[in-house]
Amino acid sequence: AQKVTQAQTEISVVEKEDVTLDCVYETRDTTYYLFWYKQPPSGELVFLIRRNSFDEQNEISGRYSWNFQKSTSSFNFTITASQVVDSAVYFCALTSFSGGYNKLIFGAGTRLAVHP
Amino acid sequence: ETGVTQSPTHLIKTRGQQVTLRCSSQSGHNTVSWYQQALGQGPQFIFQYYREEENGRGNFPPRFSGLQFPNYSSELNVNALELDDSALYLCASSRGTGGGTDTQYFGPGTRLTVL
Numbered sequence: 001a002q003k004v005t006q007a008q009t010e011i012s013v014v015e016k017e018d019v020t021l022d023c024v025y026e027t028r029d030t031t032y033y034l035f036w037y038k039q040p041p042s043g044e045l046v047f048l049i050r051r052n053s054f055d056e057q058n059e060i061s062g063r064y065s066w067n068f069q070k071s072t073s074s075f076n077f078t079i080t081a082s083q084v085v086d087s088a089v090y091f092c093a094l095t096s097f098s099g100g101y102n103k104l105i106f107g108a109g110t111r112l113a114v115h116p
Numbered sequence: 117e118t119g120v121t122q123s124p125t126h127l128i129k130t131r132g133q134q135v136t137l138r139c140s141s142q143s144g145h146n147t148v149s150w151y152q153q154a155l156g157q158g159p160q161f162i163f164q165y166y167r168e169e170e171n172g173r174g175n176f177p178p179r180f181s182g183l184q185f186p187n188y189s190s191e192l193n194v195n196a197l198e199l200d201d202s203a204l205y206l207c208a209s210s211r212g213t214g215g216g217t218d219t220q221y222f223g224p225g226t227r228l229t230v231l
Binding site for chain 2: 035037045046047050093102103104105106107108109
């Protein structure tokens, strides 16, 4: 069975602090994809990053960085120098090509509150 | 490029009624997926449509049904509404063959409240 676990329910930081959101996944597939989405209060899920199971290179995009470690089945997300606009719920998700269709399996989400 | 749009934004229904939610996919996308997100939880996959056919379904009863139209827009229909159907319903569109792993882009959602 496939599963995504985001153990941190809520995180509260002060602006300019660095924060890491944890994501652990389970899958038996050898080819799979991992995602992070951001959900601001408006409700829309905003795509942040997609990573395939064969690419373990870490990625940096501005203040955002992602650490993919297949050995520990983790795909963690770090925000450097957090800002109030980063306040949102962040979801980690997993998908694989099985059964002929593509469904996302989401974790329960981590609510990040960045205070001025 | 137009993103994914959904209508209506909010909806209030009573138990036992039926509801139809609508989604227009992003330009160039031919696959639509629907998700249900209960308060405080992650989205749960309902089903996916590709070329006007349902090609995958999650653990939802048959009273959840859908359609996809030739222009790739889609509807989600829920019959015999129950209180537990109260949730945010999210539509996502993606490019590709329907069986691939293309990135899904989400709309703003429809907030359904069942009284």
